[in-house]
Amino acid sequence: MKEHYQGLGHIAIYTKDMDGSIAFYEKIGGALRQKASIPTPDGDKLLALVSFGGFTLELIQSPTPMPLTEGNVPHFAVYVDDLDAAAAAVRAAGVDTFMTPEKKVLPDLFGGLENWFFTGPSGEQIELLHML
Numbered sequence: 001m002k003e004h005y006q007g008l009g010h011i012a013i014y015t016k017d018m019d020g021s022i023a024f025y026e027k028i029g030g031a032l033r034q035k036a037s038i039p040t041p042d043g044d045k046l047l048a049l050v051s052f053g054g055f056t057l058e059l060i061q062s063p064t065p066m067p068l069t070e071g072n073v074p075h076f077a078v079y080v081d082d083l084d085a086a087a088a089a090v091r092a093a094g095v096d097t098f099m100t101p102e103k104k105v106l107p108d109l110f111g112g113l114e115n116w117f118f119t120g121p122s123g124e125q126i127e128l129l130h131m132l
Contacts, residue, residue, distance in 0.1 A: 008055050008056075009056070010049065010055070010056040010057060010058040011055065011056070011057055011058070011073065011076050012057075012058045012060055012073075013057055013058070013059055013060065013120070013122065013124050014060050014061075014062065014066045014122060015059050015060065015061050015121065015122040016061065016121075016122050017061070017121060017122070018035075018046045018048060018059060018061040020121050021048075021059050021061075021120065021121050021122060022048055022050060022059065024095075024120055024121045025050045025052050025057065025059075025120075026050075027093045027094060027095070028052075028089075028090055028093050028095060029052065029053070029089075029093075030050045030051060030052035030053075030057070031050065031051045031052075032048060032049075032050055033049040033050065033051055033056070034048065034049045035047065035048045035049075036048075040063060042063040042064045043063030043064075044063060045060065045061070045062050045063060046059075046060070046061040047059070047060055047061075052078075053078035053079075054078075054079075074125065075117065075124070075125035075126065075127050076124075076125075076126060076127065077115070077126075077127035077128075077129040078126065078127065078128060078129065079129055079130070079131070080128050080129065080130050081130070082130070083103055083114050083115070083116060083128055083129075083130040084103070086128050086130075087103065087116050087128060090118060090128070095118060097118045097119040097120075098116060098117070098118045099117040099118060099119065099125070100116070100117070102116075103115065103116040104116070105132075107132065110131070111131065111132070112131065112132030113129060113130065113131050113132055114129075114130050114132065115127050115128060115129045115130070116128045
């Protein structure tokens with residue numbers, strides 16, 4: 001079965017404000033690739049594909065609230081070469097939603113890592129991750 005896999009397709013993120021989410025990801029280095037909509041009985045479901053950090057995010061704005069249940073992705077991580085510089089660049093872009101005042105350094109976890117989480121406009125958690 002694994003011989004059929006070709007790589008990560010995308011990571012889906014629900015958003016309450018499509019335009020605001022697109023602007024947020026563009027502000028921190030992403031690029032809008034496509035926008036679309038799907039008609040539903042409750043109204044149009046808005047979709048956008050945004051290239052970010054070497055992968056694709058699929059932003060989804062549903063016409064009705066989407067409940068968070070088991071199986072939802074709690075966060076996604078982006079590998080960075082320099083955590084302090086990456087965090088400074090995110091802050092310089094006007095994002096100040098870091099979840100802790102300082103990065104975490106975990107020298108014994110998975111061979112050693114440092115990370116820092118911040119949130120996107122719909123509460124999604126984004127991890128800047130540097131392996132030591």
